[in-house]
Amino acid sequence: MKKLLALLTLGFSLTFFLACDKQETTYSYETKIPVFEKMSNIRDLSILIEDPKPIVTSGKIYIFKDYLLINEPGEGVHIYDNRNPASPKALNFINIPGNVDIAINDNILYADSYVDLVAINITNPNQPVLVERVEDVFPSQYVYDGNFINIITSYKDTVLTFTTNNHRGDMMFYDSFSPTLSNGNQSGGGNYGTGGSMARFTLSKNHLYTVDHNTLRLFNVSTATKPQFVKDILLGWGIETIFPYKDNLFIGSTSGMHIYSIKESDNPQMLSVYQHLTACDPVVVNDKYAFVTLRSGNFCMGNFDLLEVINIEDLSSPKLEKSYNMQNPHGLGLVGNYLYLCEGGFGLKSFNVSDIMSITENQLEHLKDMHSVDIIPGPKSLIVVGNDGVCQFDYSNKEKLKRLSCIPRTTQIP
């Protein structure tokens, strides 16, 4: 019997050393990681002229003389002969790596090329010539940790996996709470930038004004072929659009509208900031009012789809006059008393805004099938960007749009 008890005691003792838990936790998540490239390699690529090619993802649009320029984000600029808006003719494609925004001054095309500003003479659109490059002026989303040598040129989807091991007391049991892994992009790529909020360009009083997600950046272009960096002005987060009107700049951000005086064109002075709900907000203005659209959505945050009319007679104290519910407002264009408003997938709307207190009652047209995100009221045509591509309308009768043409694009706008 003693032997039996001894055996039992031995077995019991052994279990003391064996009893424990092991937990191996594997986290897998899809995210975007940056792709780096040497900026010197990009600069070595000469600005190439290419034959016309289809528009894949139309970006910013720009009109200059009888030319229509359409940015292909990250790639360059399509140039169209737009003498006849009913039949625009593709001339060529200027290859500008990392290009998002454009502006033209005296036949000089200013374009961003990743961290650089390039000036291209397009006097002869068939033989564009690079005349100047201002280096390292647009760090924004391309520079990580102050490194201008290797810049971020794109992001690629990747599934990252890591494993942790825990024993006994360190174990985490997820049934006690709800796991909430963020996707990083926020994810997705941790702190490497979130995309969007790309720089915007505008020209006024011999200066090129550009904005990125938090900075107003000035270039003196009094000598068109020699743009010179002047200075940066920090604006705050969420800057999206810039609209010049007379001696002022109206800068739209996700949280409000900044008004800067450019009476001293190389030294903009802030007059006021009109705060609104968090949303994306393009701006157009006339002498009395600013028309601002607030849009909801993942990127834009907020949950508001509004057209706001803001009294700017006193630029130092803008006041909301009236707010109208919209469906999914994007860009907008103002021509006299007529406002054209892009409603994304809900179409294109036009309003008579002579009475700003009853704008929706004075809706003129709603082209529900015309997906639209951006608009330019040009001298010959109203140019609208949407899923159909870049479409032009005859708006000689402001109350009745007549479609003239569409340059198709090969991808859909999300």
Place this chain on the structure above:
Amino acid sequence: MKKTVFFLGVIISVLMTHLSYGQSIRYTTHTEAGVLSYGSPLLEESRFSAQTFQGVKLSDGLRVGIVLGVDKYKSYWMMPVSAGARYVLFPEQRNSVFFGGDIGYGLAWLNKKKQPEQSFRGGTMISPSIGVLFAKYCTVTISYKWQAFEENYELSSNNSRYSLIENKYDFSRLGLRIGLMF
């Protein structure tokens, strides 16, 4: 699960072989309840454990059969289904030491999802044991139990990117049970 089927097959084969020699079948059962714990300290992380062994005697001391149980680890429930054997060292005596061994698969279907993206997967279970049979039918058993278990969360964020958390557990426990063996 395949392993369970395999071992059950082995047990049935042994039984069939035994029967083919013309011996009469003598059924046996061993039903127990107790706790599983870390063992050191003795009752740390103690959770309920119960099992029943149903089998046949191949000899006076050796019994083989199928074991069905239910065990709790942390907040997870497992239902092990296994092949088992018991060997009573001195079957002719009222008090004896006995040895046991179970091997099979722990089913995880008793666990209820707390989130739609949650899933559970059982795993292999191994449990050697040693015990005392006293008063002819009563048993006290000390066992070691190793149970594999997996719990997964698949998550999607607003923009449809997915993330996955896979938790693989190896539970190792000391088992203390009392029961009856016939």
